[in-house]
Amino acid sequence: MFFILYAxxxxxxxxxxxxxxxxxxxxxxxxxxxxxxxxxxxxxGSFYINNPSGSIELIQLIxxxxxxxxxxxxxxPEFLKVSEAFHFWGNYQVVSVGIWAIxxxxxxxxxxxxxxxxxxxxxxxxxxxxxxxxxxxxxxVIGDLDNVLDLLEDIKKNNHKTTLVYFxxxxxxxxxxxxxxxxxxxxxxxxxxxKKINRKKRKQIDGLLLHEDEVDNIGFLGxxxxxxxxxxxxxxxxRLTFLCSSSHLRHQDWKTKLNVYFISKPQLAISSxxxxxxxxxxxxxxxxxxxxxxxxxxxxxxxxLCFIGFNEISQELLLQTFETxxxxxxxxSENLFNADVFDKKANYSFFSMQNRSVERAARITYYNCMLxxxxxxxxxxxxxxxxxxxxxxxxxDEDSFRTALLLVRIIEANEYDNKPYVCTFIKDSDKIELFxxxxxxxxxxxxxxxxxxxxxxxxDNFINRNIENIARRYHVSYNxxxxxxxxxxxxxxxxELTHFIKLSNLALAKDEKNKLFILSKFENSTEKxxxxxxxxxxxxxxxxxxxxxxxxxxxxQSDRTSFEIIEGxxxxxxxxxxxxxIEWDKLNEINMFTLKxxxxxxxxxxxxxxxxxxxxxxx
Numbered sequence: 373m374f375f376i377l378y379a380x381x382x383x384x385x386x387x388x389x390x391x392x393x394x395x396x397x398x399x400x401x402x403x404x405x406x407x408x409x410x411x412x413x414x415x416x417g418s419f420y421i422n423n424p425s426g427s428i429e430l431i432q433l434i435x436x437x438x439x440x441x442x443x444x445x446x447x448x449p450e451f452l453k454v455s456e457a458f459h460f461w462g463n464y465q466v467v468s469v470g471i472w473a474i475x476x477x478x479x480x481x482x483x484x485x486x487x488x489x490x491x492x493x494x495x496x497x498x499x500x501x502x503x504x505x506x507x508x509x510x511x512x513v514i515g516d517l518d519n520v521l522d523l524l525e526d527i528k529k530n531n532h533k534t535t536l537v538y539f540x541x542x543x544x545x546x547x548x549x550x551x552x553x554x555x556x557x558x559x560x561x562x563x564x565x566x567k568k569i570n571r572k573k574r575k576q577i578d579g580l581l582l583h584e585d586e587v588d589n590i591g592f593l594g595x596x597x598x599x600x601x602x603x604x605x606x607x608x609x610x611r612l613t614f615l616c617s618s619s620h621l622r623h624q625d626w627k628t629k630l631n632v633y634f635i636s637k638p639q640l641a642i643s644s645x646x647x648x649x650x651x652x653x654x655x656x657x658x659x660x661x662x663x664x665x666x667x668x669x670x671x672x673x674x675x676x677l678c679f680i681g682f683n684e685i686s687q688e689l690l691l692q693t694f695e696t697x698x699x700x701x702x703x704x705s706e707n708l709f710n711a712d713v714f715d716k717k718a719n720y721s722f723f724s725m726q727n728r729s730v731e732r733a734a735r736i737t738y739y740n741c742m743l744x745x746x747x748x749x750x751x752x753x754x755x756x757x758x759x760x761x762x763x764x765x766x767x768x769d770e771d772s773f774r775t776a777l778l779l780v781r782i783i784e785a786n787e788y789d790n791k792p793y794v795c796t797f798i799k800d801s802d803k804i805e806l807f808x809x810x811x812x813x814x815x816x817x818x819x820x821x822x823x824x825x826x827x828x829x830x831x832d833n834f835i836n837r838n839i840e841n842i843a844r845r846y847h848v849s850y851n852x853x854x855x856x857x858x859x860x861x862x863x864x865x866x867x868e869l870t871h872f873i874k875l876s877n878l879a880l881a882k883d884e885k886n887k888l889f890i891l892s893k894f895e896n897s898t899e900k901x902x903x904x905x906x907x908x909x910x911x912x913x914x915x916x917x918x919x920x921x922x923x924x925x926x927x928x929q930s931d932r933t934s935f936e937i938i939e940g941x942x943x944x945x946x947x948x949x950x951x952x953x954i955e956w957d958k959l960n961e962i963n964m965f966t967l968k969x970x971x972x973x974x975x976x977x978x979x980x981x982x983x984x985x986x987x988x989x990x991x
Contacts, residue, residue: 854974926954
């Protein structure tokens with residue numbers, strides 16, 4: 373604005389100088405003009421000193437005052453020389469002293485104005501103003517609103533010229549963080565918005581923040597890979613930041629690109645140690661779930677578990693384990709699958725030292741959990757008889773081992789009809805060796821220690837080496853069954869799948885050992901058709917649990933038409949609804965691909981292929 377005004381006045385002076393051939397008058401007018409500019413702009417600049425939001429205007433004022441001061445220094449000597457010759461201003465000495473005095477005063481005002489802004493209290497605003505003036509930035513944000521609240525508040529507080537585009541599915545946005553530089557868009561518009569900015573305002577893109585949960589659910593890794601292929605990260609210095617903990621994100625080809633950062637949240641790190649399959653494997657190895665007569669009816673009663681010292685992520689992982697695999701705790705009788713995963717009969721109680729927000733409490737309530745505060749171990753004593761198993765995490769609470777021992781002592785001192793089984797998780801190998809040598813540990817039969825490093829990580833690392841190959845085979849098998857009766861139709865390769873579907877295949881592959889475990893129990897005592905049927909039912913409930921833990925829900929039968937329209941498209945992933953998230957027996961009512969009982973038939977046929985492959989390998 374100031375630059376435009378200044379330029380217009382200079383044009384007027386130039387036109388006046390050409391039309392009137394009076395050099396002295398013209399120079400006088402120019403000198404007076406620059407003096408007026410200095411006074412006015414210094415006065416206006418004093419307003420911007422106390423108003424940091426006008427950083428761009430402040431820079432313009434500084435540049436204009438410097439230029440006008442330089443012009444005055446050139447015009448004053450020549451003007452005084454002309455005025456002395458033609459006596460335009462009367463007494464030359466008085467005029468000369470007056471003009472130089474005005475100039476010196478104005479010079480000090482200008483110097484004070486510039487120095488105050490460069491070296492004074494407005495240094496941060498001045499620097500941010502320069503950055504904003506040179507380049508307006510655009511930052512994309514995808515993820516949980518709580519993770520970016522600080523960033524939004526900082527932008528609003530300091531009046532940065534950063535344009536932040538936040539993609540979310542949340543309906544309620546806090547009004548206090550809204551500014552003209554922050555835009556909220558539906559998550560489904562991300563790809564379209566990104567392409568538009570990339571095409572028209574490519575140089576303005578400054579950053580991209582992605583949260584792991586949204587990446588898993590939406591599958592926008594293809595967009596990120598395109599961003600790398602266009603060399604936006606290296607050539608344009610765009611910072612790409614992942615808030616994640618999953619190892620599969622760290623092994624992509626674009627990991628080595630410049631300006632790519634990974635931030636692993638401490639509260640998510642436990643997921644690499646305590647995944648559902650690992651916990652199941654260790655609990656089975658402990659002997660608690662081995663086949664025996666005493667445990668044959670274990671599946672027919674409600675299960676109560678107690679977790680002490682576990683963070684919320686660990687609790688949810690353990691809950692998923694017992695929701696999806698608790699029918700493995702029997703001797704595989706005919707009533708094996710009578711317990712429905714969706715009944716939510718298990719009563720889980722958490723004793724935690726940390727307060728939980730309402731939002732997290734609601735999420736845990738999904739598992740039908742009861743939240744309680746843990747202050748003193750005496751509060752637990754009256755409830756010990758209610759639990760079948762108690763889990764104590766030694767790494768979160770330094771006194772967890774003593775807590776576990778105290779629990780066992782209380783159990784031994786009381787004649788409970790059902791004595792709970794206490795498991796203590798230890799990550800440090802030295803600690804577990806120390807504790808196992810303790811005489812007090814060997815005294816109790818219902819206390820067990822689990823070493824995360826030896827019993828979980830080594831096994832998982834061995835399995836994970838071939839996990840992707842197994843997932844690829846499942847993908848091929850699925851498409852062969854789905855398209856076997858139709859004309860050859862090219863289907864997507866594993867590498868072309870969205871991230872969420874890849875994740876689903878990887879979860880299926882990781883469950884391989886559980887199917888082998890079932891097969892080993894059934895193989896010599898059950899008919900082939902019955903084994904295949906058990907495997908198909910198990911796979912259906914595993915698949916339901918996987919979708920449920922990722923926020924999916926059952927689509928009502930009344931919405932069947934809309935389901936058929938969006939089947940196989942990105943919209944279905946965004947809506948997170950599926951008709952087949954129901955009990956196994958009710959699948960007879962679902963006709964997903966216009967074939968009779970197709971979904972049940974698919975599970976059975978895939979289980980049959982898996983059974984043939986694994987039994988033949990053993991022969």
